Amino acid sequence: MPRVNELKYTSVEVCAGAGGQAAGLHNAGFKHAALIEIDKDACQTLRANTSSNPEWAGCKVIEADLKLFDPHSLGMAKGDLDLLAGGVPCPPFSAAGRQLGRDDERDLFPRMLELVDELQPKAVMIENVRGLLDPKFAPYRQEIRKELESLGYEECYWEVLEARKYGVPQLRPRAILVAMKPEYAAHFEHTKPEERPEVVVGEALHDSMRARYDAVDDPRAELAFKRWYEKALEGVAPTLVGGSKKHGGADLGPTRAKRAWGDLGVCGLGVANEPDDMKDPERDLFAAAGPKLTVTQAALIQGFPSEWKFSGRKTAAYRQVGNAFPPPVAQAVGEQIYAAFEAAGRG
Incomplete structure (x- = not known):
């Protein structure tokens, strides 16, 4: 999806990963001052896609543990920043992560709220897994709402957005929280972004x-191509799973996901090499279950632009893709925030 607005409002993103949310917000018209991420390979991906691009001029990629990050190093006074965004770690609220919530040491919501307090941005956008909106986390969500209110923010919505409804060829529900200072929230459309054609x-x-x-x-x-294509027109993909460094090599998810990929003509038992590095066509293209996906193709399933490149070895690159936030969803939400800023400026 192309950029739709002038690069006008500033953004800082935490837990930036491989840049899915950053790419989407950039297309919505946000000029990133900093992308903060702990993973070395992901940081290299961010640098590879931003450092030589004049549209990203001034964007600092900061490799840091968010718990130890000092926001004063950004050189911003309170209230200078337009948007603080981030996808705090999902395992505390996902079934795979045992849904320990606040008791999970990986829960970074408290740190995110500290950054909101320290930076006082005009708007806040936080994404996470759908499980965060399960009834068992209702008390925790209420605590977060109260904390945001005490910091001077009004919740615009906290909803599950399904990626397939925003032009992403994948089933990927994400819980999105948007909160803004009241003078901007008054101009925000307090509904989910307008849906886009399915791909x-x-x-x-x-x-x-x-x-x-x-x-x-x-x-x-x-x-072989015709057989794959006929099946692949049948629908959208199951959720890509990036996994963690504790697990083995990359593949396309658990057994149920592999079956769904099989229905689309794709073999989910591993990830293929890119065409210029293909050593085994039998494995990558001519398996009985169909072709395997390359990292580049997995990124297209996430909604990344085709020119976005991923650093690191194949498994590390695939994990970056599988753990990413689809750029078109971030763009749809970012356009809402941008529109509220514009309306407030005209008001």
Whole structure:
């Protein structure tokens, strides 16, 4: 999705990962002052995509543990920042992470609220897994609401947004919290962003898959491509799972997800090499279950722009993609925040 607004409002993003939220907010018109991330490979991805791009001029990529990060190092006075955004760690609220909530040492909501207090941005955007909105976390959510209110913010919404409704060819529900200073919240549309046309896997991957088959001199290629494409037009993908460094190599998720990928003509047992590094066409393109996805193709399933590049070895790069926030969803929310700022300025 192209940038739709002038780069006009400042943003700082924490837990930036590989830049999914950053790319989406950039397209919505936010000029990033800093991207803060703890993972070395993800930081290199952020630098690779921003350092030589004039549209990202002035953006600092800061490799830091958020718990130890000093916001004063940004050189901003309280109230200077327009938007503080971030995707705080999901495991405390996900089924895979045992949903320990506040008792999970990985819960960074308290630190995020401290940063809100220290920076006093005009708006706050926080994304997390859908599980955060489960009934068991209602008391914790209420504490967060009260803390934001005490800091001078009005909640605009805290809703589950389904990525497939915003042009992402994937089932990926995310819980999104938007809060703003009252003078801006008064101009915010207190509803979910307007939905966008659905994109199926076949549409998203047609050109890249065509190029992969064209790159091999094999008489089976044309028929294999057609078989894959026919299945891939049937719908959107299951949720990509990035996993953690504690687990083995990259693949496309648990057994149920692999079956869903199989219905779309894709083999979920691993991740393929990129075309210019393909060593085993039998494994990557001609498996009985269909072709495996490359990291680049997984990124297209997340809604990343095709030019966004990922650093690190294949497994590390895939994990960055699988753990990302889809840029088109971030853009849709960012456009709402941008519109509220614009309306407040006219008011």
